[in-house]
Amino acid sequence: MRASTADGDQESEQPSARPARRRGPRPAGSATISRVAEAAGVSRATVSRVMNGSTTVAAELAARVRAAAAALDYEPSVAARSLALGRTGTISLVVPDLSNPLYQGVLRGLGQAAAETGRRLLVAESNEDPEEETVLALEARRNSDGLVLASPRAPDERLRELGARLSPFVLVYREVPGCGAPSLSVDNAAGVADLVAHLTGLGHRHLVYLAGPPGSAANSERLAALRAAPGLTLTELPCGSMFDDGHAAAPAVVECGASAVVGFNDMVASGALTGLHELGVRVPADISVTGFDDIPFARYTTPPLTTVSIPKNELGRQAWDRLRALMEGEGGGYDVRFQPRLLVRDSTGPRHEAPRPREEQDGLDQR
Amino acid sequence: MRASTADGDQESEQPSARPARRRGPRPAGSATISRVAEAAGVSRATVSRVMNGSTTVAAELAARVRAAAAALDYEPSVAARSLALGRTGTISLVVPDLSNPLYQGVLRGLGQAAAETGRRLLVAESNEDPEEETVLALEARRNSDGLVLASPRAPDERLRELGARLSPFVLVYREVPGCGAPSLSVDNAAGVADLVAHLTGLGHRHLVYLAGPPGSAANSERLAALRAAPGLTLTELPCGSMFDDGHAAAPAVVECGASAVVGFNDMVASGALTGLHELGVRVPADISVTGFDDIPFARYTTPPLTTVSIPKNELGRQAWDRLRALMEGEGGGYDVRFQPRLLVRDSTGPRHEAPRPREEQDGLDQR
């Protein structure tokens, strides 16, 4: 009689057709440490020592063990080691959205840094659901020795109450004082200040901000910094975070009479670039455009986008450093805020005397 | 006296300064199944049954167990379960380069699909090193129950000899008959055929192909399909796979007199678009341009790029389906080749009578 598990019925009478589901943990009939010990005529402890590079093993024995291991294709069981050692050799990353270049950057940086010390990386994506994020974080944490969490929207409160169970972990793109994790974030205000200095240096006095999603902390910070800039006329246009949002905003941009547009991020700025182009507005001759983030795409827009570069990969690498320190019981609980770097490309230029064929050359400018 | 394990000597006399490295697997003083059993006054077996949703437990007992578990913040040890069960609940993905949209797509698709069944995903990146890829694959495989491998450059030979140790695994973007893994790939020839049909339908008879890296299988297939197209004049230009490669090729493109350019991929095509623009050549009025892959960026070039879309996410999702089938001992070892889909956007148009101000209106066209 066939096994009565939910198997799906194949051809009836061929007991050897399928790979015969085993029960034990070992991949195939793969060797265990005991078998190697037996084959080499030593104890399991000795095999363990050899496999872990302990120097206190006689050369002759070590050689015998290695030979036996090789002969048997022995590979230590990761699960068994994890259980005995109390650590998995894996860390995890949870992010809202893997299609976002911001998170892709930290994924790469983190992955590479962790790989250099032989750690594996578990990744999970929450699809922008903050609740899901915390659940995933917990889950991920249980499966690894440490966590890097990018959770831009989960309430501070929640993170604080979860802190203990998530630890050791580090936060990226965000600061949550009192949650028990160091945080690696970006100084948006500084980035905006650089942008503003660049733009005013080019003679621009009236800027229009293409605002990001209202819930976004990055947006709030960038907006606040913009508002705080002295001697500037600022028009704020609700926009979004996607290309199409920026594209749709183009008419309003020319309408408002600003000589430079500051996009919430590079996608929005690129969209604006395209929209402006379609409207016959020349960039940067008629109007300047800036982005934020420096996504890979930004170098290839027409014209290439002036933007503020944030060290995405570096954030990931450093997240690993911090996490490792934490896992090893070192300190390292302080926060750091990365200073972004202005990248001047071709989408910004000097403010033209008569920006565009518009009647209201109003008195907003100060010269 | 302090534990004499290799601890690194810090300040001597402050036993409580650092978090006191424990030895056991449990995160903090977290509860074990034994403690829960004790608290609930039942055996560990019963706790296990309750935690795993066995129905054969008296309601009253189950409730008591659940209460105890909750009170103690009990969370089963993943490592212990893995060891006892012989599986980890994790699968892994190894790719050459996480910054490549092709692999990002499968990462997302695979991750989401696996998450839906509660599996975790381990990812590793080889930085384009084929040798490293196989090492990572082995490594990854040992840490998980199954593997999805994108290894465009590792020799067939190597993959075949590793097959047994990698299994169960599935190959993406590649076919390696006899290696023991089903493969999910893309029908490049069909994609090219669609492209050619589209282009010839618009009157183009002379195409220029911006070739990808010589080692790339995708390039060979696309090129072969192009060569096989009847009634066409084909110019082949060595190019590459990056934006700058395409950009640099622009002069040669106009030089060769073709009325349409077929880029190896979207990056190259975008670069060509930009280069052509700089040379004052209008697209698609003067010349048509096509890409391949449909990366996110392709929608936003100017003009938006006509390209061949390959189902990147779907590849990932299906990879999961196949892998699951394999892990469960079902069949599913057959290969599938995805049919790409032509996406006509604005970078292609009818061949103009007098394409560009060039003297040699040679007799290559047939009408």
Added chain:
DNA sequence: ATGAAAGCGCTAACAA
């Protein structure tokens, strides 16, 4: 329906 007991494969005191 429940419990006792035997592992899963490895590591690390401790003894020798």
Added chain:
DNA sequence: TTGTTAGCGCTTTCAT
């Protein structure tokens, strides 16, 4: 230097 002996925390026959 090497082996012995306990576990690490969970699952699962096998009895009851």
